[in-house]
Amino acid sequence: xxxxxxxxxxxxxxxxxxxxxxxATAPKMEGLGWRQVESEDYRQYIENLHxxxxxxxxxxxxxxxxxxxxxxxxxLALRAPEREPxxxxxxxxxxxxxxxxxxxxxxxxxxxxxxLIKDLLGVDAQEELSNMLGRDNPRDRQYSYLxxxxxxxxxxxxxxxxxxxxxxxxxxxxxxxxxxQKELVKIRKExxxxxxxxxxxxxxEQYELRNSDTAQRLKSSLTGFNQTEEEFQKIFxxxxxxxxxxxxxxxxxxxxxxxxVEKYQQARKELEDKLRSELGAQRYVExxxxxxxxxxxxxxxxxxxxxxxxxxxxxxxxxxAAEAQAKQVRADTTLTDEDxxxxxxxxxxxTEASVAQALGDKAFKAYKTSxxxxxxxxxxxxAGPRAPRAVIDNGVEFAxxxxxxx
Numbered sequence: 174x175x176x177x178x179x180x181x182x183x184x185x186x187x188x189x190x191x192x193x194x195x196x197a198t199a200p201k202m203e204g205l206g207w208r209q210v211e212s213e214d215y216r217q218y219i220e221n222l223h224x225x226x227x228x229x230x231x232x233x234x235x236x237x238x239x240x241x242x243x244x245x246x247x248x249l250a251l252r253a254p255e256r257e258p259x260x261x262x263x264x265x266x267x268x269x270x271x272x273x274x275x276x277x278x279x280x281x282x283x284x285x286x287x288x289l290i291k292d293l294l295g296v297d298a299q300e301e302l303s304n305m306l307g308r309d310n311p312r313d314r315q316y317s318y319l320x321x322x323x324x325x326x327x328x329x330x331x332x333x334x335x336x337x338x339x340x341x342x343x344x345x346x347x348x349x350x351x352x353x354q355k356e357l358v359k360i361r362k363e364x365x366x367x368x369x370x371x372x373x374x375x376x377x378e379q380y381e382l383r384n385s386d387t388a389q390r391l392k393s394s395l396t397g398f399n400q401t402e403e404e405f406q407k408i409f410x411x412x413x414x415x416x417x418x419x420x421x422x423x424x425x426x427x428x429x430x431x432x433x434v435e436k437y438q439q440a441r442k443e444l445e446d447k448l449r450s451e452l453g454a455q456r457y458v459e460x461x462x463x464x465x466x467x468x469x470x471x472x473x474x475x476x477x478x479x480x481x482x483x484x485x486x487x488x489x490x491x492x493x494a495a496e497a498q499a500k501q502v503r504a505d506t507t508l509t510d511e512d513x514x515x516x517x518x519x520x521x522x523x524t525e526a527s528v529a530q531a532l533g534d535k536a537f538k539a540y541k542t543s544x545x546x547x548x549x550x551x552x553x554x555x556a557g558p559r560a561p562r563a564v565i566d567n568g569v570e571f572a573x574x575x576x577x578x579x
Contacts, residue, residue, distance in 0.1 A: 215240075215293050233294055237301055240293075244286045251279045273340050280332055297321070318379045319372075326371055327380075334364040354424065382406065387413045390421060397472035397485055398463035407451045408460070415444045462489065470544040478536035487531045492547055495524040499551050513554055521551040 210225060212218040215236065222232045255272065290298040316324040337360050345353050369377055382388055388409060400408070419425050419437055426433040449457040462468050471485045502508065502516050525548055529537040541548060 215289075219293065233296065233301065236294060237290065237298070240286060240290055244282060247282055248279060251275050251282070273336060273343060276336055276339065280336070284329075297325075315384060316380075318383075319376060323371065323376070327368070330364070330367055330371065334360060334367075358425065381413065382409060385413070386421070387416050394469075395460070395463050396469060398460055400460075404452060404456065408448060411444055411447050411451065415440060462486075465489075467492065467544065467547075471540075474536055474540055474544065475532070478533065478539070480532055480536050484531045488528050491524060491527055491531070495520055495551055496547065503554060510554070514552075517552050517554065521548065524548065524551060 210218070210221045212221060218239075219232060219236060222235065227235075252275075287298045290296065290301075294301075316327060319327065338357060341353065341356050341360065348356070368380070372380065382405075391405070391409060391412065395405075395408075419440060423437050426437050428434060448460065452460055468485065468489050471488055474480070475482065475485050498520050499517055502513055502520070505513070508516070528540070528545070528548065532540060537545075
């Protein structure tokens, strides 16, 4: 194997990529040994492998393995922890904080290795590794809508800004309250501006629809909504504009500034009005329902036990109806305590039977021990359904029922 481990990274690349001397001849086949094939010069090494009839794919595998082995010791040294704590020691808060200098050196070395492989073989190192291991390349899926050269440029852009964010996180103890968040927002805005220069407007929106924080939060919160692509895009665009100005939960406003709080409250109302208009009345109801933790828990349960998908909405509506009935009974002053308890017990028994029928025995038993606590509360003369309350974000109270919070 070409061995240049003692040389600094820059020399490793330059000497490993020495151009083949013009007129250099491949080894003769007669009495050939591997030492005659192997060369300190990767280009000559490849030429020798071609000369003995080695298939192209095999040459690629040999050179990839060789280059990876060459770089492995240096990469392992950079990734090693500064100090491995003894088993009896408690780790400090900084134990897992990345060493920014080492991170930069690691990425520079990985880039150098990638460029060497590209120069020698004309292939992408990550793609070849994925192919060899029988795995798909996550970047191919994540950036499938981009040409290969932009995928690489985008990856390098994110690596650069990731280092900047890590450097800022390392300074958290030196910053005043709220300053870290502001600095991180500033870095991310710079990253977005650079992305806008790299990608076309259409490519940028495709990236954001797939990979932005807004998109990830939406996909996580809308399980069970079964949105179409058009609906997702409508919700995303409305949410993205809102979050860019105020943050996902109002974390970009000064909660001590009444003017900002009022503007934020109005923006939340306008967002909901826009979504109601964009989605239509029925789908908007389903959209708000999908974000309800109770509905989400039911949806996870039906998926886990492979219950019919419409069971989620059926049980959710049963819950609303039963709680409304129980609320009326508790509020009925004409009932004696005994009559009220009997009626509530009957509502509970009837509701449990209906839920069990919708979910099946196994799923129902699991639901009663976890998310079905509301079933037990139906029989309580004092317990009532959760009253609509204002949403509290960062200490600021907003006049929105909890089920309608964005």
